[in-house]
Amino acid sequence: xxxxxxxxxxxxxxxRFKALADPARLRLLNALRDGxxxxxxxxxxxxxxxxxxxxHLALLHTLGFVKRRRxxxxxxxxxxxxxxxxxxxxxxxxxxxxxxxxxxxxx
Numbered sequence: 001x002x003x004x005x006x007x008x009x010x011x012x013x014x015x016r017f018k019a020l021a022d023p024a025r026l027r028l029l030n031a032l033r034d035g036x037x038x039x040x041x042x043x044x045x046x047x048x049x050x051x052x053x054x055x056h057l058a059l060l061h062t063l064g065f066v067k068r069r070r071x072x073x074x075x076x077x078x079x080x081x082x083x084x085x086x087x088x089x090x091x092x093x094x095x096x097x098x099x100x101x102x103x104x105x106x107x
Contacts, residue, residue, distance in 0.1 A: 015063065016063055016065075019059055019060065019063050019065065020084070020087070020088075022056070024046070024048055024052065024056055025056050025059070025060060025065075026088065027045075027046040027048070028042055028046055028048075028053065028056055028057065028060065028066075029060070029065065029066075029079065029084055029085070029088070030088070031045040031046055032066065032077060032078060032079050033079075033085060035078065036069075036076045036077060036078035037076065037077060037078075038074050038075065038076055038077070039053055039054060039057065039075060039077070042057070042077065057077055061077075064080045065079070065080050065084050066078065066079060066080055067079075067080050
C-alpha cells in the first residue's frame with residue numbers, strides 16, 4: 001500500500017539515503033553481511049581506521065542500520081535487519097543491468 005510522503009517523512013528517508021551514500025558505511029554493512037563482528041574485526045575487514053570505523057558505526061547505529069551488544073570489554077555489531085542489504089542488492093542489480101545495456105549498445 002502506498003504511503004503518504006509527508007515532508008517530515010521525506011526528511012527521514014533522505015537522512016537514511018545520505019548515510020548509505022558513503023562508501024565506507026556500505027563497506028561496513030557489507031562486512032556485517034555474514035554476522036556480527038567486533039570493531040577490530042571490522043577495521044581489518046574494511047581497511048578503515050578504528051576512529052573512522054567507530055564514527056561510522058555510531059551513525060549507522062543511531063539510524064537503526066546496525067545493532068550492538070557488549071560482552072565484557074568487547075562491543076559486537078550486527079545488522080539491525082537485512083532490509084538494508086536487500087536495498088543494496090537491488091541497486092547492484094540495477095547497476096549490472098545498466099552495464100550490460102551499455103555493453104550491448106557498444107557492440
